[in-house]
Amino acid sequence: MYNKIKWTIMTLLLGLSLTGCWDYIGIDEMTIVTGIAIDKNQQTQNYELTFETISLMESTKEEGFKTKLIEATGKNLLDTIRNAKKRVVDKLYFSDMKTIVISNEIAKTEGIGAIINALIGDAEIREKTNIIISQEETAKQILNAKGIDNPSTAYEVRKIIDNDNDVTSSTKPLFLYEAFNTLREPGASLVAPAFHLVKNDDIITPELNGIGVFKDDKLIYYIDSIDSKYFLFIADKVNGGVISLSTDNSGKDNIALKISENRTSKKYSYNNNKIKIEITTITKVDLHDASDRLKAVGKKEIDEAEKKAESLIVKNIKQLVAKAQKEINTDIFGFGNLVYRHDPLLWKKLKNNWDEVFMEIELDVTSKVKVMNTGFTK
Amino acid sequence: MRKESMTSRQAISVIVLFIFGSTIILGLNTEPKQDSWISLIIGIILSLPLVLMYARIIKLFPGESLYNITERLLGKVGGTIINIMITWYAIHLGSLVLRNFSEYAEISILLHTPQIIVMISIIFIAVYTAKMNIEILGKWGIFVLPIILIMVIITLILSIGDYNINNLFPIMEHSFKKVFDGGFKILAFPLAETVLILPLADFFKKTDSSYKIYISSLIIAGFTLLIIIFRNLLILGTPLMTLSYFPTFTAARIIELGEFLSRIEGVITINFVLAEITKVTICLIVGAKGMAKLFNIKNYKNLALPVGLLIITLSLTQFSNVFQMFDFIKIYHIYAFPFQIIIPMIIWVVGEIKTKNNKVVT
Numbered sequence: 001m002y003n004k005i006k007w008t009i010m011t012l013l014l015g016l017s018l019t020g021c022w023d024y025i026g027i028d029e030m031t032i033v034t035g036i037a038i039d040k041n042q043q044t045q046n047y048e049l050t051f052e053t054i055s056l057m058e059s060t061k062e063e064g065f066k067t068k069l070i071e072a073t074g075k076n077l078l079d080t081i082r083n084a085k086k087r088v089v090d091k092l093y094f095s096d097m098k099t100i101v102i103s104n105e106i107a108k109t110e111g112i113g114a115i116i117n118a119l120i121g122d123a124e125i126r127e128k129t130n131i132i133i134s135q136e137e138t139a140k141q142i143l144n145a146k147g148i149d150n151p152s153t154a155y156e157v158r159k160i161i162d163n164d165n166d167v168t169s170s171t172k173p174l175f176l177y178e179a180f181n182t183l184r185e186p187g188a189s190l191v192a193p194a195f196h197l198v199k200n201d202d203i204i205t206p207e208l209n210g211i212g213v214f215k216d217d218k219l220i221y222y223i224d225s226i227d228s229k230y231f232l233f234i235a236d237k238v239n240g241g242v243i244s245l246s247t248d249n250s251g252k253d254n255i256a257l258k259i260s261e262n263r264t265s266k267k268y269s270y271n272n273n274k275i276k277i278e279i280t281t282i283t284k285v286d287l288h289d290a291s292d293r294l295k296a297v298g299k300k301e302i303d304e305a306e307k308k309a310e311s312l313i314v315k316n317i318k319q320l321v322a323k324a325q326k327e328i329n330t331d332i333f334g335f336g337n338l339v340y341r342h343d344p345l346l347w348k349k350l351k352n353n354w355d356e357v358f359m360e361i362e363l364d365v366t367s368k369v370k371v372m373n374t375g376f377t378k
Numbered sequence: 379m380r381k382e383s384m385t386s387r388q389a390i391s392v393i394v395l396f397i398f399g400s401t402i403i404l405g406l407n408t409e410p411k412q413d414s415w416i417s418l419i420i421g422i423i424l425s426l427p428l429v430l431m432y433a434r435i436i437k438l439f440p441g442e443s444l445y446n447i448t449e450r451l452l453g454k455v456g457g458t459i460i461n462i463m464i465t466w467y468a469i470h471l472g473s474l475v476l477r478n479f480s481e482y483a484e485i486s487i488l489l490h491t492p493q494i495i496v497m498i499s500i501i502f503i504a505v506y507t508a509k510m511n512i513e514i515l516g517k518w519g520i521f522v523l524p525i526i527l528i529m530v531i532i533t534l535i536l537s538i539g540d541y542n543i544n545n546l547f548p549i550m551e552h553s554f555k556k557v558f559d560g561g562f563k564i565l566a567f568p569l570a571e572t573v574l575i576l577p578l579a580d581f582f583k584k585t586d587s588s589y590k591i592y593i594s595s596l597i598i599a600g601f602t603l604l605i606i607i608f609r610n611l612l613i614l615g616t617p618l619m620t621l622s623y624f625p626t627f628t629a630a631r632i633i634e635l636g637e638f639l640s641r642i643e644g645v646i647t648i649n650f651v652l653a654e655i656t657k658v659t660i661c662l663i664v665g666a667k668g669m670a671k672l673f674n675i676k677n678y679k680n681l682a683l684p685v686g687l688l689i690i691t692l693s694l695t696q697f698s699n700v701f702q703m704f705d706f707i708k709i710y711h712i713y714a715f716p717f718q719i720i721i722p723m724i725i726w727v728v729g730e731i732k733t734k735n736n737k738v739v740t
Contacts, residue, residue, distance in 0.1 A: 014498075014502065022488065022490040022491040022492075022495075023487070023488045023489060023490050023491055123485060123486055123489060126631060126640075127628060127631050127632050128631075128632055128634055175632075177614070177615075177618055177628075177632060178615075180617065180618055181614075181615040181616075181617045181618050183617075184616075184617035185615070185616070185617060337544075340548065341544055341547040341548055342547065342548065343548070344548045344551040
């Protein structure tokens, strides 16, 4: 009996002394950050960060939550984040952050590697935070603009990217951890969604505008949202989107094909110091006839549309690769990684002059398009 | 007084938990990168003869603790030296595991809590369990192991969307020597740490097959670790898995199902706490038993608290930062070699000879 009392008292005492408040943060004591925009002042070489935060004071049940922007400058990222604390009462809390906007300037001149390394080591910042590139003058402008639906621009941007793949297939999402990996994987190439500002109903709002492609960690080129679809065809990331083409000779795109499924396989072969890449795409589409034709769609029209679509995909993929070889001069498709994954010894031989090898790559593209249905009407 | 004992099922689950210990969060040796899983399989194969040797020692002297065997086989002096070494290994391993956890807690979840608080909380449960009948530990094993396995399976299923099959390639990029070396490190940490079960052999029933206990726990643990290594590799990819201190934790952070289900890493932390407590408890019991033998104290349970305090002190003072800890893990296989291989080998060989000559009356 005495023992029992002793144990109980000890347990209670330990319960009191061991459960502490060291790591307790009440929700009213933190400022929830939803997104960061990273800029650099060219004169002072200081980072200029803009945090989009949820303002708990102003948020009401009827109107939903409101956001505020907090700015800070500093020598490096951590320093800047801490400097922001000088302006706000509560600790900045990063676990709900969804978007990191990096300015065009930083991505082009100094590269994003350092930023990614600094952010991934943080315990609060999640590995699945989206990274985007601002095509505007500063990254801040993107966060400063208001999204159409969501009060938080950062959340809006995240959702736009999330849904893009199934609806339009114009960009490839980039998560923090993927960026970290891609920079370290042999022959892989980094690609990030690019955003610019457009005017919509008199309000400036961010819009997804294709992808920015990188050489190592430096941004070198933007691919617009039309060409980026064919980039995604090569990368096997197409899950939706529309191919529009014309079947008559008017030059007007009278047919729209809605992609419902796509599978791309890539193979390479190595002969006489030359790499040959074979790309095969198999695409299932729904035919949505947007023409002013009055008769029903028959087998003939469908066959014609399939053929046209196949040649269109082949043509565009070839054009994009040719552009990468001649204009961008970089393997933006990660063909090097394909070689590395299957034949590390060959990659070891080629990696030092991979850029030259890439210029000489031969391409063989085959495409198969299958129309699965024509919507509700014939 | 009834002799304390564990059933073989209890023993198996406790040993599996012991192997999980800190491995479940620290991850296995990832130096061979995407070939790590091959290293693990090599490690399991390498550990088979070793584990058979441990089982044979128990079989030779059924129902006897290692501490009693050594004195009988090697005489007073030799036995004592080996007992001191095993006791040291148990206490040091306990302190290492404890430190692993507190470092993990400081980096990932309890950023501002002093490490000693985390350590006291864990060691308190360990001391309590050690002071109880050994059956408690056995029942704890039976109860906890399914929880951990279910959680591993849950994370496995939830993360399917994040798998990238390309991460597995190229297979065997690294030289066989490097992969084999990785296998040897996995053998030392954690598979061959099961040498510490030998001093607990007096808790096994004499009728239970020690081979069955050792081999089945090795297979269950090895298979689970294989699943874990595949999951981490498929989610994280080679660079992040190699560079992350806690790959399993990082992998769990990536799991997100839509907007509503995220922060699975809490589950992983629970896993670690449960396996961690088991490992520390076993180290504590083995350490206390060794101390009791060395100082001729009848009941080792009286020493549970002092040994627990010793573990905490050692744990706090042995490294001054996390880099030292991970540096030590890198050379751990060399340090552990005598405890895991040489000492059991000596005992086994001498034991075989002496039992054959019938010099030892069992």
